[in-house]
Amino acid sequence: SQQGEEDPQALSIQEGENATMNCSYKTSINNLQWYRQNSGRGLVHLILIRSNEREKHSGRLRVTLDTSKKSSSLLITASRAADTASYFCATDGHSSASKIIFGSGTRLSIRP
Amino acid sequence: DTAVSQTPKYLVTQMGNDKSIKCEQNLGHDTMYWYKQDSKKFLKIMFSYNNKELIINETVPNRFSPKSPDKAHLNLHINSLELGDSAVYFCASSQDIGDYGYTFGSGTRLTVV
Numbered sequence: 001s002q003q004g005e006e007d008p009q010a011l012s013i014q015e016g017e018n019a020t021m022n023c024s025y026k027t028s029i030n031n032l033q034w035y036r037q038n039s040g041r042g043l044v045h046l047i048l049i050r051s052n053e054r055e056k057h058s059g060r061l062r063v064t065l066d067t068s069k070k071s072s073s074l075l076i077t078a079s080r081a082a083d084t085a086s087y088f089c090a091t092d093g094h095s096s097a098s099k100i101i102f103g104s105g106t107r108l109s110i111r112p
Numbered sequence: 113d114t115a116v117s118q119t120p121k122y123l124v125t126q127m128g129n130d131k132s133i134k135c136e137q138n139l140g141h142d143t144m145y146w147y148k149q150d151s152k153k154f155l156k157i158m159f160s161y162n163n164k165e166l167i168i169n170e171t172v173p174n175r176f177s178p179k180s181p182d183k184a185h186l187n188l189h190i191n192s193l194e195l196g197d198s199a200v201y202f203c204a205s206s207q208d209i210g211d212y213g214y215t216f217g218s219g220t221r222l223t224v225v
Contacts, residue, residue, distance in 0.1 A: 031211045042116075042202055043155075045213035086153060098167050098209045099145070102155040 004032075004089040004103030012109040019076040021106040023089030024069075030092050032065055033100060034074050037086045046074075046087075076108075084110045115139050118203050118217035125193055126225055133188045133220045135203030143167075144186035145204040145214065146178060155202070161186055162209055193224045 007022045025032070031050045035043040047063045049056045049072070056063045062075040076083055086107050090100040116137045125131050137144065145168075146158040159178045160168035166178065175191045186203060200219045206212040 033213055035214075035216075037153075040219075042216035042218040043204075043214070045215065048211060048213050050211060088155065098143075098162070099157045099160055099170075100214065101157065102147075105153050 004091050004101065006087070006089060006103045006106040008106060009104070010107045010109070012111060013079060014111050015079055015081060017079055019079050019083070019108055019110075021074045021087050021108070023072045023074070023103055025072075025089075025091045025103075026070065027091075027093055029067070032063075032072050033090045034061075034063060034072075035088045035090060035102075037088065037105070039085070043088065079108075079110045081110050081112055084108060116203055116205055116215050116217040118201075118220050120220060121218065122221050122223075124223045124225065127193055127195060129193050130189070130191045131193060131222070132190070133201055133203075133222075135186045135188070135217060137184055137203075137205040137215070139205060139207075139215060141205035141215070142183055142208045143206045143212075144180065144183070145206075146186065146188050147202045147204060147216075149200045149202060149219070151199070158201075159186075159188075167209070190222075193222075195224050198222055198224045 004023045004025045033048045034046040037043045049065045060077045065072045086105045088105045090102045143162045145160045149155045161180045164180045177189045180186045202219045203217040204214040206214045
């Protein structure tokens, strides 16, 4: 079963705008990760945020985590055409750190 | 150098055949995984190995048999292929179990006809 659910399923924005994607999950976690997948390629790890962290930054990416609401958001600022991809959140199970379970993904399209 | 490499990239085969997909990582990671991505882009864990030891087997049919000859390699053998096995199979590795990001291979697109 899917642990994480991304919202929205698809997002189309103008280049230069900010993109926000949300992820909700069901069980307690040790960490939550965000990945990017370009069409026909493998997944690329973007950020890992631990359950005791609330916010993390990496370049134009900002991830927040609210464990009370079991949700996370990924913000991409000043979007570029190269950001067009699918974005997945993934969570480990609190009692099973030996695997991560992926959400269904958000397809992000950046219009030039 | 490719960090996680899978071969072949594409595999087209007939129902009933047996095929293998190979995966190698040169990152020195202890843990390796196989994931299956279906046509709707859902990614599901299949197997996980830590230091050559199987730690996860997610209700995968026993036609699928992973083999880890050493911690840098995790191969996937599939017997008696079925139409429903068509998918993209991704190999991944992580430094260890726990708070580590995964490095994924570029995937093997398997088409069963």
